[in-house]
Amino acid sequence: GGPSLPGSGRIGADVVLEVDADIVAHVNGGPTALPEVEIRQICENGSRALEIVHNGNLRTGLFVLELARQRGExxxxxxxxxxxxxxxxxxxxxLRTLTMLASLGGIAPEVAFCLASGNTARVRGLADRGIIEVGRAADLIFIDQAIGGAGDGLLDSVALGNLPGIGMVIIDGEVRTNRSRNTPPAMRVPEVRAA
Incomplete structure (x- = not known):
């Protein structure tokens, strides 16, 4: 790593590799990111999960994504x-981070959704979450392309950089909320019908 000033809190690639944590959290930094040469060292010389965060350096997040993609990781x-x-x-x-990665990072939107759901659940040890499958938690978010957004359907719209609209959230098998007030309105929303 590079030089550190007393009290600066700077942790370089050498320290990250020595600690060998399960997750290289905030690999794209918080307010600032490490130099790309150190990010490359972390990605290429380690095998741990690489967490790209919204409140980090987005350019560095794209750099980390590209390194992982090139390495098949x-x-x-x-x-x-x-x-x-x-x-x-x-x-x-x-949602903003996966949309950014899908629209600017050269990966398919469905892959970006997997980074946010299945990968994160697996790495964080959330065994019954992150994948839709019998026997897993019935926590579901129903999303669709936002009304008025460019693109031909949800995935195309996300690939163009548009946030999806949330139409419903189900937690533990129960509807917890319908349309989101924080996302743009979804084109299609599910409805609950009495049995």
Whole structure:
């Protein structure tokens, strides 16, 4: 790593590799990111999960994503928000991060959704979450392309950089909320019908 000033809190690639934590959290920094040469060392010389966060350096997040993609190691990439931070709590931080990665990072939108859900659940040890499957938690978010957004359907719209609209959230098998007040309105929303 580079030089550190007393009290600066700077942790370089040498320290990150020596500690060997399960997750290289905030690999794209909080307010600032490490130099790319050190980010490359962390990605290439380690095998741990790489967390790209919303409240980090977005350019560095794209750099980390590209390194992982080139190495065939997208399974190492997870998403986070780094909330709360100096800029507050970002309720849409994960959606914004996956949309940024899908629209600017050269990966398919469905892969970006997997980074945010299945990869993150696996790495964080949330065994019954992150994948839709019998026997897993019935926590579901129903999303669709936002009304008026460019693109031909949800995935195309996200690939063009548009946030999806949340139409319903189900937690533990129960509807907890319908249309989101924080996202743009979804084109299609599910409805609950009495049996």
């Amino acid at each position: 997208l399974s190492r990439v997870i998403l986070g928000t780094d909330s709360p931070a100096g800029s507050g709590v970002q309720p849409l931080g994960i």
